[in-house]
Amino acid sequence: MKPIYSTAMEAISRIEDGSTLMVGGFGLVGIPEQLILALVEKGVKDLTVISNNCGVDEWGLGLLLKEKQIKKMIGSYVGENKEFERQVLSGEIEVELTPQGTLAEKIRAGGAGIPAFYTPAGVGTTVADGKETRVFNGKEYVLEEALVADFALIRAARADKIGNLIYNKTAQNFNPMMAAAGKVTIAEVEEIVETGQLDPATIHTPSIYVQGLLQAKQEKRIERLTLS
Secondary structure (H helix, E strand, O other), X not given: OOOEEOXXXXXXXXXXXXXXXXXXXXXXXXXXXXXXXXXXXXXXXXXXXXXXXXXXXXXXXXXXXXXXXXEEEEEOOOOOOHHHHHHHHHOOOEEEXXXXXXXXXXXXXXXXXXXXXXXXXXXXXXXXXXXXXEEEOOEEEEEEEOOOEEXXXXXXXXXXXXXXXXXXXXXXXXXXXXXXXXXXXXXXXXEEEOOOOOOHHHOOEOXXXXXXXXXOOOOOOOOOOOOO
């Protein structure tokens, strides 16, 4: 069995100032809501956060932004978060923007133990500034280094007690890759079942990548609600 935490605060108790975190989600889909709220309550600061984007104003990673707990953000999308935009323009936060596919591969490579890889994305742009380039078969590629993190905070729909995970539809997004690339992976899940109850053919993240579980309800807010 893996540790099953009784509270979100207990689950993130080992996260300290200056930690590097991978946080799953795409927009507000598949984010570990309660783990993020616990980070806000704990007040850890000077965090480096690796995530596709930084939530929205007043929810998700946007709550950490509001409290100025993030020192550096590594992602691919600023989005509609006005506080994120303000902090970027004012120089209050360091931001490393990466093409979305490159970000995904940097995380996947980190989880696979691959230190770096070549990609054509970003060649000839500021993305390639200061990075090694090389020509293969007449085409130029830029060298991108893999990403790993002290902690990966992810969200899944179901888990068994040894930590096998199943995600719900598009909530997979960055979660499986981050689970593998975190030195310590904590999964916030909606349901925990007995070991053996999950069909092995449906498991997305094997238990070997998971170090702790938190069963918690999520609000599952909608990032942009459109009504006719």
